[in-house]
Amino acid sequence: xxxxxxxxxxxxxxxxxxxxxxxxxxxxxxxxxxxxxxxxxxxxxxxxxxxxxxxxxxxxxxxxxxxxxxxxxxxxxxxxxxxxxxxxxxxxxxxxxxxxxxxxxxxxxxxxxxxxxxxxxxxxxxxxxxxxxxxxxxxxxxxxxxxxxxxxxxxxxxxxxxxxxxxxxxxxxxxxxxxxxxxxxxxxxxxxxxxxxxxxxxxxxxxxxxxxxxxxxxxxxxxxxxxxxxxxxxxxxxxxxxxxxxxxxxxxxxxx
Amino acid sequence: xxxxxxxxxxxxxxxxxxxxxxxxxxxxxxxxxxxxxxxxxxxxxxxxxxxxxxxxxxxxxxxxxxxxxxxxxxxxxxxxxxxxxxxxxxxxxxxxxxxxxxxxxxxxxxxxxxxxxxxxxxxxxxxxxxxxxxxxxxxxxxxxxxxxxxxxxxxxxxxxxxxxxxxxxxxxxxxxxxxxxxxxxxxxxxxxxxxxxxxxxxxxxxxxxxxxxxxxxxxxxxxxxxxxxxxxxxxxxxxxxxxxxxxxxxxxxxxxxxxxxxxxxxxxxxxxxxxxxxxxxxxxxxxxxxxxxxxxxxxxxxxxxxxxxxxxxxxxxxxxxxxxxxxxxxxxxxxxxxxxxxxxxxxxxxxxxxxxxxxxxxxxxxxxxxxxxxxxxxxxxxxxxxxxxxxxxxxxxxxxxxxx
Numbered sequence: 262x263x264x265x266x267x268x269x270x271x272x273x274x275x276x277x278x279x280x281x282x283x284x285x286x287x288x289x290x291x292x293x294x295x296x297x298x299x300x301x302x303x304x305x306x307x308x309x310x311x312x313x314x315x316x317x318x319x320x321x322x323x324x325x326x327x328x329x330x331x332x333x334x335x336x337x338x339x340x341x342x343x344x345x346x347x348x349x350x351x352x353x354x355x356x357x358x359x360x361x362x363x364x365x366x367x368x369x370x371x372x373x374x375x376x377x378x379x380x381x382x383x384x385x386x387x388x389x390x391x392x393x394x395x396x397x398x399x400x401x402x403x404x405x406x407x408x409x410x411x412x413x414x415x416x417x418x419x420x421x422x423x424x425x426x427x428x429x430x431x432x433x434x435x436x437x438x439x440x441x442x443x444x445x446x447x448x449x450x451x452x453x454x455x456x457x458x459x460x461x462x463x464x465x466x467x468x469x470x471x472x473x474x475x476x477x478x479x480x481x482x483x484x485x486x487x488x489x490x491x492x493x494x495x496x497x498x499x500x501x502x503x504x505x506x507x508x509x510x511x512x513x514x515x516x517x
Numbered sequence: 518x519x520x521x522x523x524x525x526x527x528x529x530x531x532x533x534x535x536x537x538x539x540x541x542x543x544x545x546x547x548x549x550x551x552x553x554x555x556x557x558x559x560x561x562x563x564x565x566x567x568x569x570x571x572x573x574x575x576x577x578x579x580x581x582x583x584x585x586x587x588x589x590x591x592x593x594x595x596x597x598x599x600x601x602x603x604x605x606x607x608x609x610x611x612x613x614x615x616x617x618x619x620x621x622x623x624x625x626x627x628x629x630x631x632x633x634x635x636x637x638x639x640x641x642x643x644x645x646x647x648x649x650x651x652x653x654x655x656x657x658x659x660x661x662x663x664x665x666x667x668x669x670x671x672x673x674x675x676x677x678x679x680x681x682x683x684x685x686x687x688x689x690x691x692x693x694x695x696x697x698x699x700x701x702x703x704x705x706x707x708x709x710x711x712x713x714x715x716x717x718x719x720x721x722x723x724x725x726x727x728x729x730x731x732x733x734x735x736x737x738x739x740x741x742x743x744x745x746x747x748x749x750x751x752x753x754x755x756x757x758x759x760x761x762x763x764x765x766x767x768x769x770x771x772x773x774x775x776x777x778x779x780x781x782x783x784x785x786x787x788x789x790x791x792x793x794x795x796x797x798x799x800x801x802x803x804x805x806x807x808x809x810x811x812x813x814x815x816x817x818x819x820x821x822x823x824x825x826x827x828x829x830x831x832x833x834x835x836x837x838x839x840x841x842x843x844x845x846x847x848x849x850x851x852x853x854x855x856x857x858x859x860x861x862x863x864x865x866x867x868x869x870x871x872x873x874x875x876x877x878x879x880x881x882x883x884x885x886x887x888x889x890x891x892x893x894x895x896x897x898x899x900x901x902x903x904x905x906x907x908x909x910x911x912x913x914x915x916x917x918x919x920x921x
Contacts, residue, residue, distance in 0.1 A: 322833065322914050343837040350835015357918070361830040365533045377522050378835035420834070 267334040269427050269459050270296040270319065275328035275338075276482075277314050288314040290482035291328070295489070296428075296461065301454040303470040304463045306479035313432075315479060316463045320355060320430045321348045333427055350379045354421030358433035360413045362405040362420075368392060369401040372420045379424060391419040395449060411442035418449060422458070429453070431462045435469055447472050519839040520847070527847035541816040542856035544809030545897070549860025549890040552802045554867040556886045558878075559798065563791050565878040569709060569716075570784050574649045574743060576750050578613075580606075580757060581739035583776040593767075596774035597736045600728075602764055606742065609760055612753035615743040617645040618724040620734040627677060627720065628693035634680040638694065638720045640727020640734075648743045651721070656688040656703030659723060663702075667725035671699040675707045676718035694720065695730060750779050806893060809856070810901035817849050817905035828909050829917025842910035849902020850895060857894025861887050 277289040288311045296302060306312035317323040318330060321337055324345070330338045337348055349355075354375075362371045372388040381387065392401055395415040405413050414434060421429050431450070435443030447469065450460055462469060470476045478485040531538045584596040600618065607616040620640040627634050645651065646658050653672065663670050671694065678687060691700050699722065708716040728735050744753040754777060765774055821828070828841055868880045 317915050320833070343839070346832060346835055346837040346840075349833060355833045357830075361826060361833075361918070363827060363830075366529075374831070375834040377526070378831070378837070378840060380522060424835075 268295045268297045268331075269300075269333060270294065271329075271331040271334075272318075272325075273329040273331075275318065275325040275330060277311075277318065277323070278326045288482055289318070289325070292479075292482075292484055294477065294484065294487075296459065299454065299457050299459055300475060301450065301460045301473050302462070302475045302477060303473035304461060304477050304479060305465060305467075305470050306485075307465070310479045311482040312463060312465075312479045314482075316430065316432060316461075319428070319461060320353050321345045347379075350375055351424065352427040354424070354426035354429040356414070356417050356421050356429065356431035356434045358436040360405070360410075360417045360437070362413055362416055364405050367402050367404055368397060368408070368416045368419075371405070371416055372423050374420060375424045381424065388419070388423055391423040392416070394422060394453075395419045409442070410438050411445055414438060414442075414446050415449065418446070418453075422453070427459060429458055429460045431460065433464055433466075434462060435464075435466065440468075443469075519837070519843040523840050523843040524847045524851075526844050527851060530844075531848055531851060537816065538852060541813055541852055542859065544805070544812040545853050545856025545894050546860040546863060548802065548805040548809045549857045549894055550863035550867060551805060552893070553861060553864025553882055553886050553890050554871070555798050555802065556795075556889075557864070557868045557880050557882045558871060559791065559795055560883060561878040561880040563788075566787055566791075567784065570780060570787065574741065574780060576744040576747055576753075577648055577780045578742045578744060578750065578753055578757065579619075579739070579776075579778045580742070580761070581776050582737050582774065584774065585772040589772050593771060593774050595736075597765075598738045598740070598761070598775060599736055600738060602761060603738060603740045605764060606740070606757055606760060610742070610753060610756040612744055612749040612756050613742045614745045615644040615648050616740060617642040617648055617742075618738055618740045619645070620724055620727045620731065620738055622695075622727070622731060625695045625720070626693075627681070629681050629683065629687070629690070632681050634677070636674075636677045636680070636718055636720050638722060638727065640724035641721050642724055644743075645721070645741065648741050651708075652706040653703040654706040655685045656701070658703060659721065664723040664725055667723055667729060669697060669699045669726060670702045670723070672703045672705055672721040673701055674705045674715075674717040674719040676715050677720060678704065680718075694722070697730065750781060754779055806897050809853075810897040813849055813853055813898060814901040814905060816852075817845060817902055818908070820848070821845065821905045821909045824909075825912065825917045825920040828912050829914045829920065832912070832914035833918065838910040841912075842906045845906035845909045846899065846902050849906065850898040853894045853898025853902070854891065857891050860894065861890045864890065 272292050272294040275289055275292045275294075276287070279286045279288060290311075292311075292315060304312055304315060314323070318325055321332070321340075322345075324330075324340065325338050328338065329336055332348065332352060337345070340348065363374070369385065369388050369392065372391050373384045376384040376387060389398075389401060392398060395418050397412060397415050397419065400408060400412060400416075403412075405416070408416070414437075418429075418434075421431075434450075435446055438446060450462065451472065454460055462473060464470055475488045477487045477489075580598070582596045582598045584593065603616060603618050606613070618640065622638040624635045625638045627636050639645075641659070642664050643659050643661055646653070651672075656672070659670070659672065662668065671692075673687065678684070681687070685704060687701050688704060689701065691698050693699070705717065705719070705721070728738075742753065742757065744750045758773065758777060761775055762773065767774065831841065864886075865882055868882050871877050872880045
């Protein structure tokens with residue numbers, strides 16, 4: 262089982278190459294990254310920096326061309342597509358810039374979705390609980406079209422949380438929101454972080470990055486700077502572990 | 518597992534886009550409904566024809582003088598059969614049980630009182646009743662004495678009765694056949710008709726009497742025989758052929774100067790026609806299924822491309838390839854099977870409607886046509902739903918989420 266001092270994520274010399282026609286694009290050129298449990302971390306970088314590729318690999322949507330990716334101490338670099346799907350369904354929660362809710366389904370049904378694919382029990386109750394955590398207890402039967410942008414993104418966050426993921430991965434979560442609503446979503450992330458959730462936000466907005474304890478800057482497929490290196494004494498925020506739903510993490514069987 | 522959790526998702530999707538789902542189903546509904554209707558009607562006709570042909574006599578063999586076509590026929594002498602030939606067949610052919618001469622007149626005038634109609638006339642022996650299964654439900658059948666002494670008596674079919682517009686009181690009365698007075702001794706039981714040919718439009722008289730009225734048929738005598746059993750039909754046929762050829766002095770190289778047909782041959786000919794018709798209809802049904810399958814495939818392909826982002830999201834939150842495949846395949850199969858189900862119901866309705874027509878044969882939907890309807894609709898759905906479902910399953914989640 263995962264050791265207590267094992268980081269949630271460890272990337273070792275991860276590279277990613279694509280073939281575009283005749284050319285080989287080297288999107289990542291050897292990335293080393295450790296993300297401890299209960300960090301709130303921002304990944305920044307201009308477009309074409311490899312930021313999106315890094316996010317896709319972190320989210321197990323893609324596999325590295327070389328190098329190792331240890332998610333909770335287990336290598337996921339060589340997994341098949343269906344194994345990766347199970348890892349995503351069990352350990353990763355995604356929040357997208359454009360929410361990606363199913364338009365004809367209620368908030369509750371949208372939040373339930375990840376649980377359907379992992380054949381979880383008590384789906385309704387868990388989805389309702391996740392909606393309560395994001396402050397939408399009174400909007401469960403609403404459809405996305407009946408909600409504001411901020412509420413939709415809250416539903417998306419609830420969906421990312423519902424299966425109690427190791428990593429909540431947010432891709433420009435405030436990109437489609439006005440600044441006030443964006444602030445509220447960031448407040449929500451801060452709250453979840455305080456409850457013990459590990460969160461990675463991919464963004465190009467300095468305002469958003471400023472709310473994070475640690476910022477990783479990516480350029481030309483390499484990590485340009487990392488606050489964790491600058492502050493080696495950095496300590497993760499101590500969460501009240503007993504109050505956290507993460508406390509039963511150890512009991513869950515490995516999905517792959 | 519992936520079926521259990523993805524079928525409800527598929528149902529939900531179909532339910533939320535009802536008009537599109539219904540329109541997609543229409544093709545399948547029509548294909549299956551027409552399959553069931555056509556199969557049932559063709560079968561109904563086949564059964565009816567089989568029963569009708571059996572009515573012409575089980576194990577019956579028809580023989581008639583006939584000059585073969587071509588040079589071989591021209592070099593032949595007279596193509597004749599007479600009463601002595603028939604008597605010889607009766608005595609010598611052991612595979613036969615019953616024999617009756619059958620001189621025919623296609624149209625004779627039938628006068629009763631002031632009414633005059635036209636009807637076909639057959640001259641027969643007593644055995645003819647048994648060969649052709651002509652039962653008598655009023656009066657009596659022909660008697661041996663009638664034939665031996667060429668009595669002027671006749672039996673009348675129900676159609677003739679209808680044409681004369683008289684009731685069963687005709688029995689015991691007399692009527693004029695081509696000017697000769699005949700006593701009506703009995704009425705034949707109704708046997709039914711097929712495509713305009715009625716077995717009830719007939720007047721039977723002793724063949725001895727018929728030959729007196731139409732002496733030219735003495736040398737051109739057709740006859741009907743009945744084999745002792747179904748297995749003996751080919752043997753009976755061979756015996757008759759052999760005997761007639763010897764009696765007519767035909768040499769080995771010469772063709773028969775008569776025609777000989779068995780009921781099986783007629784049934785076989787009909788079966789061949791009905792098989793050809795079924796095959797052609799099956800082709801049409803196949804095309805309609807193809808069209809409806811392509812309709813479903815088209816709808817599913819559009820659906821996959823419309824819902825690319827949804828597929829990407831489902832994959833991001835943990836749906837595997839099998840989940841997506843199962844979801845889209847379940848949609849296609851459900852659509853086609855629902856269409857198939859409605860088609861089966863509609864097929865039953867159409868068959869019931871067809872049966873209402875008074876001249877229509879009994880149409881019974883066979884259970885295997887229902888199974889076939891469901892089977893082919895499910896098969897078509899699977900076949901044509903596979904490509905879109907595989908396409909959806911193989912989508913890369915990253916690209917799918919970026920899809921506009």
